[in-house]
Amino acid sequence: MGKAQERTRQQILSAFLELLRNKPYDMISVSEISAASLITRSTFYRYFDDKKDLLMAEIEATVQKQAPDQPLLVQFVEYVEEYWAILRHLTPTRQSRSDLHEILNQILWELIHRRVISDSSEDPVIETIKQSRNKDIMISAIEGMLMGILERYVVEGSKKINNRQLETAVREIEGLFQQQV
Template structure:
């Protein structure tokens, strides 16, 4: 079990969200409300048995509004707002840190806060991803289109290279690989509260060149 964070540490993540422009905060609240209703309905009825129309009705919005926030039904499960926060935290790490060291510091801060603040939501999303084939496929697409692109940009900035640099691309995929390995270890039975430690262990292993 991970050690609970002090309240001031949890508040740091909330503060980052609170600093968003008012319009973005309103969009975030609406997106979270839709996701909450969707996860509740998936739990009650099953993922395949729940329609976008039912989610929209529960959230008191139109189906067209749903699709303004989530391009597909799968996205209501796999989408979150943490990539830009992660990027901000990464950019704030001391310049002398290597990309791996900066990533370990970033994930060491953001993951415990996420799991302590939104453990129930994250657990529901991960369990759905583990059991619904369409969600597993969409999760990979989301990683490639979202998280990979963000990681590639901030890593390239830190090392002073282009995002098209083959080494930057390869390094970024390696990072995503060890992150996914931590997730699959959880799927095999590790408590979800241990994910921050699993991620850090895997990043440290990557930093040593993955010796076997």
């Protein structure tokens, strides 16, 4: 991708993030994203298949930027702490809860799966998954735990994440995996 294309892609991602800070995901249209990005709808579709594809690209990019050399659960904590104002806007207002839940599950599953395939670090969670005979099921279990943590905060209507509580819960989960490796 050339510099101009990368700049346009980043422009779209930035506009989308800014819209998400102020408005729920399902209330944002591709037309709004395009207008905020100062591009046409057809330009948007040259870069992303749809709004779901854009959401996936944004989450992947920000998770990797957050703490690229850190274990998965550390990245998760740092990501949630940094982006909670946006994550809480991913809860649906008009669309079905299951649709967005499915999107987030898919994104988390793919992020973990990529780590399992390519990661060579000493991440106890990834090592446990690699050693498992049922890697896909283990990935689903980890993804389910992480989604459960996010859903708890959504159900509580948390405007701000309790950092100490989140870090403690994730350390406890990580401790389960360190005993296995």
